[in-house]
Amino acid sequence: MNNANLAVRFLAVAVLALAAGCAGEAEGLQISDARVGAPTGPNAAMYFTAKGAAEADSLRSASTDVAGEIQIHETVTSDEGTMSMRSVPRLELPAGGQLVLEPGGYHLMLIEVDELEVGDTISVTLTWEVAGEMTVEAEVVDPSDTMGEESEDTEDH
């Protein structure tokens, strides 16, 4: 009786937690907002948000037919405000959390990228430690549109 009661409560909490955690009906690793800045030089940067994975995962590599190579990069801002890029071996996605690639932070750098126009869509294969290979479609956007929604006006300068 007591045990059953506890089990029901546990279940209810678990369901609630799941609903809150997933914020949707989808299960498993989901990629959203995949976008690539239209190339302005030999390289282009791709961004996306990954979430929904029940267990922690990590992005190990990526590839595409439209670029010679894809590297995982981080843009680092120094105390003086100078910025530089460095290559990182992997990106961690916490269990139940999210991994955000966005300008000024992490990006996938498409090296020796083909000519792409705004509005094009490219296919990129992401290789995750746990989820394995997953192909996503990314839209080519104007570089000024890579920053995402202008909703949070909590940018601190």
Place this chain on the structure above:
Amino acid sequence: MFRRGGVLVLVAALTLAACQSAVSTGDLQGVAIDNPSEKGSFVLTDTEGESYDFVASTEGKLTLLYFGYLQCPDICPVHLAQIAEVLGQDAELARKTEVVFVSVDPDRDTPEAIREFLDRFDPSFVGLTGTHDELKVAQEAVGVPPARIFGEGDDYTVDHAGWVIAYAPDGLSYSIYPFGTRQSEWNNDLQILAKIGEGQSS
């Protein structure tokens, strides 16, 4: 919300501009500079191979100065695309504005490549280059930490100032624009800045 605020700001700026020297920089959304600084003097080479005297060439214009490099896919294009978007919607503003992009990667960025890069945003953008020493002098002249190069061979990266310096037509810089500046902030500020000291030089 944004639009209404923008109109009010514009009206305020116009009113103030009409009173000549009474200029309010309080409505600027960029990062304010405590003591507005004058333009630093430097001479570099433009994409046509001509000598470009920064102070002389930009006199009386709203001037946006940015140091970057072409293999920077993450932040450099965002700044330039945002500025191009504002200017593309306002020919009058564009006419009064000089956008100056200085490549700090002279070993890879040829004048032709810089021209091609800038033409993707706006063919009127000025592209400059020089020797490493000349570029260092230019960056120091405007108070920017000189770019540094990391790594070896072809696979090096560049550590460079991430902000755009804006100079109003009066030749002073009241604000800078770090990476993360929003399109609405550019829209707001370029309109205000263009009216500071407008017509004083002519």
